[in-house]
Amino acid sequence: MRADATPRAVSVARRQFFDHGRPPQSLIAEPILRSWRRCADRGLDNHSLPSLVPLTEGELREASERNERLRRLSRPEIESLYAEAMQTGCVVILTDPNGLILDSRGNAGFASRAAQVALRPGVSWSENATGTNAVGTALLECRPIAVHGGEHYLDPHGILSCSAAPIMDPYGRAVGVLDLSGPAAVDHRHALGLVRLAAEQIEHRFFDEGFADMRVLRVGDDRALLGTPREGVLVFDGDRLVAANRHALGLLHMDWSALGRLRADELVERLPEGGQVARLEAAGGRALFARLDGERRVAALRPAPPRPAGPFGDLVLREEDEKALARAIKMIVAGVPVLVQGETGTGKEMAAREIHRKGPRASGPFVAVNCAAIPETLIEAELFGYEEGAFTGARRNGRKGLLREADGGVLFLDEIGDMPLALQSRLLRVLQDHEVQPLGGGKPVRVDFALICATHRNLKERVEAQTFRSDLYFRIAHFTLDLPAVRQLGDRLPAVRELWSRVAHDRGLMLSPACERHLADYHWPGNFRQLVGTLRMLAALAEPDRPVEADMLPPDIRAATPEPCQIILHDSSAPSRPEGGMSLDALTVEAMRRTLDSCGGNVSQAAKRLGINRSTLYRRLLNA
Numbered sequence: 001m002r003a004d005a006t007p008r009a010v011s012v013a014r015r016q017f018f019d020h021g022r023p024p025q026s027l028i029a030e031p032i033l034r035s036w037r038r039c040a041d042r043g044l045d046n047h048s049l050p051s052l053v054p055l056t057e058g059e060l061r062e063a064s065e066r067n068e069r070l071r072r073l074s075r076p077e078i079e080s081l082y083a084e085a086m087q088t089g090c091v092v093i094l095t096d097p098n099g100l101i102l103d104s105r106g107n108a109g110f111a112s113r114a115a116q117v118a119l120r121p122g123v124s125w126s127e128n129a130t131g132t133n134a135v136g137t138a139l140l141e142c143r144p145i146a147v148h149g150g151e152h153y154l155d156p157h158g159i160l161s162c163s164a165a166p167i168m169d170p171y172g173r174a175v176g177v178l179d180l181s182g183p184a185a186v187d188h189r190h191a192l193g194l195v196r197l198a199a200e201q202i203e204h205r206f207f208d209e210g211f212a213d214m215r216v217l218r219v220g221d222d223r224a225l226l227g228t229p230r231e232g233v234l235v236f237d238g239d240r241l242v243a244a245n246r247h248a249l250g251l252l253h254m255d256w257s258a259l260g261r262l263r264a265d266e267l268v269e270r271l272p273e274g275g276q277v278a279r280l281e282a283a284g285g286r287a288l289f290a291r292l293d294g295e296r297r298v299a300a301l302r303p304a305p306p307r308p309a310g311p312f313g314d315l316v317l318r319e320e321d322e323k324a325l326a327r328a329i330k331m332i333v334a335g336v337p338v339l340v341q342g343e344t345g346t347g348k349e350m351a352a353r354e355i356h357r358k359g360p361r362a363s364g365p366f367v368a369v370n371c372a373a374i375p376e377t378l379i380e381a382e383l384f385g386y387e388e389g390a391f392t393g394a395r396r397n398g399r400k401g402l403l404r405e406a407d408g409g410v411l412f413l414d415e416i417g418d419m420p421l422a423l424q425s426r427l428l429r430v431l432q433d434h435e436v437q438p439l440g441g442g443k444p445v446r447v448d449f450a451l452i453c454a455t456h457r458n459l460k461e462r463v464e465a466q467t468f469r470s471d472l473y474f475r476i477a478h479f480t481l482d483l484p485a486v487r488q489l490g491d492r493l494p495a496v497r498e499l500w501s502r503v504a505h506d507r508g509l510m511l512s513p514a515c516e517r518h519l520a521d522y523h524w525p526g527n528f529r530q531l532v533g534t535l536r537m538l539a540a541l542a543e544p545d546r547p548v549e550a551d552m553l554p555p556d557i558r559a560a561t562p563e564p565c566q567i568i569l570h571d572s573s574a575p576s577r578p579e580g581g582m583s584l585d586a587l588t589v590e591a592m593r594r595t596l597d598s599c600g601g602n603v604s605q606a607a608k609r610l611g612i613n614r615s616t617l618y619r620r621l622l623n624a
Ligand SMILES: Nc1ncnc2c1ncn2[C@@H]1O[C@H](COP(=O)(O)OP(=O)(O)OP(=O)(O)O)[C@@H](O)[C@H]1O
Pocket: 079, 314, 315, 316, 317, 342, 343, 344, 345, 346, 347, 348, 349, 350, 351, 414, 456, 528, 529, 530, 532
């Protein structure tokens, strides 16, 4: 198998396979070749793009509801990867067990290109439907996989580079896929390691619910791993092994078929005393650290019930912002639209959801539309809906459209500043007449929704530049809620502490004072999203009973307040640069990526091979 196929090798492989019907064995990775064969056997034409009709909004909402637990447990990792995706021009995608895209978040520019090849919510990326691709192929192969450019079966998908990891529940069933996708032209070599790590964390969270009356054995070859997402978990109902995670199966050289079949005494010579960490011998003679949690202990290990929510749920706000938000709620009660302004990651959508939750329409729908993420060609149909047969490719039964979906609730138009001018006029008409006219004719339909818009742009400037209609501006901006960037908070330490206590809640993890200081001093260009993502990463890497030290922080955050003597001794802003070549730093990262690739994205293996610890590798790649 080749894990490092170059674009040239892939294009030779394509010619051999598709033009001459010859198997290009040594040119591409085995799983890709297996997948190409499956697609060819099904008679899939690699030149064409199958017409994939996305689910309607209602169908997608139903699918989302069916997968509510997966979505809830995946949210923290999606947020963390989202920060990464924004920086690298990617999108992070969550699918159901059939490859149906439930959520897609990230770089708007790429999202709109991806939507042109139907990489968007409501579309299935099973291998059957779309040929070789990271999501569908990871599901079929039941392992993490990256599919770059021409490795995709269908030619039009050559613009994509995707890395996906299946998410397995404690019973060994794939319940979804986490994927990072970006443009093929950009090198995303570390993406596979990131999604794999994130999938592991989601899988670990699945053990927090549903095993209260069972015995849970936590195992690891390092005692510090117990209680972290990197531990192995084995669940026994009585004596019978009924659930496990991949780490445990790997440590004990088993697979999922062991569930329901093996007893505890066939796995370990004896179970340790409840609650105590003990060394035990696994079948095959392997020594492991283990801790047995019985009923009471398991309950204690489960995440603490949600902290008493602040007045506005999870939003961390200054007093003045809380007052402004309370006023925004009053506006919505009075039927006045609200415009939320703020940089990316300042909580605009969270604030809109709070306004909905606290307002008179809380029992109605909250329909969020990202005007920048939907391609211009689709946005009109998405918003206004269409009649049966309104245009080529239209759904047989027509489509209701998001404006009508929001009837009785709140319509949240995110990134309104990016709405094309022609559509602005149509939207204005809806706001004036309270009626929606579907595309392709048909009777206008009355709608009744509260409107919240959001933007990170300066809308007044857009009005002056005539890229935003002034009449629409005055309609939507009666009341503006301005959310501060993190760097604008006077003292950031209270916000860091508050967010850390939420992220690390019951695990008793601590930040060292120096680490806290660096976090508070950094200017956080990605605002709360980036701050929360970084705190989650630190919490995932933290060892129990040891404060998180500043050296765990990404270098740019650590560099926020360099001590004067350190500037002279370790000037990280002036990397040594071999003559005519890459900087030493870039070479190091390059070597790390190559090693990670050659280990098929396995971060632990790569770290071992490089002789560094896993957290260092993860951190360096994350910040490269
Ligand atoms: N004030 C806040 N308090 C706590 N967490 C926050 C806050 N603001 C944002 N976050 C975190 O950032 C994430 C993103 O927030 P949200 O989507 O509301 O930001 P946004 O301003 O709408 O971003 P964008 O403009 O990029 O869409 C949240 O899921 C949450 O983790």
